[in-house]
Amino acid sequence: MEPLQSQGSMTDRATSALRSAILRGDLEPNTLHAVHTVAESLGVSRTPVREALIRLAAEGMVRVQRNRGFVVLRHSPRDLVEIFSLRLLLEVPATRAAASLATPDDVAALDADIARMRDAMAADDAELFLREDRQFHRTLLSISGNERLTEFVDSLRNVVLSSGVSTANRTESIGEILEPHLELLRLVRDGKPTEAAASMHEHLVSTGHKLLTQEFGDEAAASFADALGAYEA
Structure with a gap:
């Protein structure tokens, strides 16, 4: 350091x-x-x-x-399940609110985040890409107007990343990670809160499942799917 x-x-x-x-x-x-x-x-x-x-x-x-x-701390499968459960509880309704409230300036900020993600992808810089991915989520959640929620979700991402856990260029390519963010941007721009919330739900469940499979195997991923079955978009 x-x-x-x-x-x-x-x-x-x-x-x-x-x-x-x-x-x-x-x-x-x-x-x-x-x-x-x-x-x-x-x-x-x-x-x-x-x-x-x-x-x-x-x-x-x-x-x-x-x-x-x-x-x-190196976290367990249970820790990751709990973290993604919390993210579903918080980020899905916050995304719905953001899609309802987003102004042209908000959409421009999300566009800028996506542009930086594309630049990192072009440079094949997974570390930079993940930082910009994180900023996209911060920007999106902040549009909902709840800064405490934004900071808390960001701290949950710290817990996952402190274990060195990421699917980037492992379970999926950077380009594959970018795709759901493009969908979220489109739905927010079009003012479709229900669809945006459903897209965030799908994104988080997919990411959580891939992380659990990658780090702990199919059995842990199956328990993740069972635990999250009650969380609707």
Whole structure:
């Protein structure tokens, strides 16, 4: 990790640096990491690192072990099922609201997100593509007007990505991941809230199923399908 610069809140900057390191896979899951080692690599005292870890623990990304250090959490099939269940409960109705409320400026913002996803796809940069994918979802959810929901869903994505879990260029190509986002953009632009909600539901169920199959096998994916059977669009 790069040393932090002095501007801004050290706790905020330490939180951002640690979160990014976890999502990049720089800090190995299920391994005890020392606070003082991380603080030294960031060029800060231990206090902002400890405060950052409290925030990341609340997001479900780490577990702090008092007077020992912290562990980046590697999540189980049950964790992923619960996360996608929450995303269905939140993102589907939020997408319905967004499609009802979207202004031309909102649609332009989504268009810009898609353009950046296309650029990342053209460069075959899966990491950049996933960042832009994430921004598309943030933009879409923010159109619903519920910023707490937007931030909470983003934190759920942190929990998944902290395990190094993604289907990009593994279970599916970047182009295949792009397709449901193009559909969502079209439905929001056309002002079709019911269809947009159904599209988000299908997108999340498909992504969750592929992740569970990829990481834990067919049996875990079957349990995912059973658990989500009650969640309608």
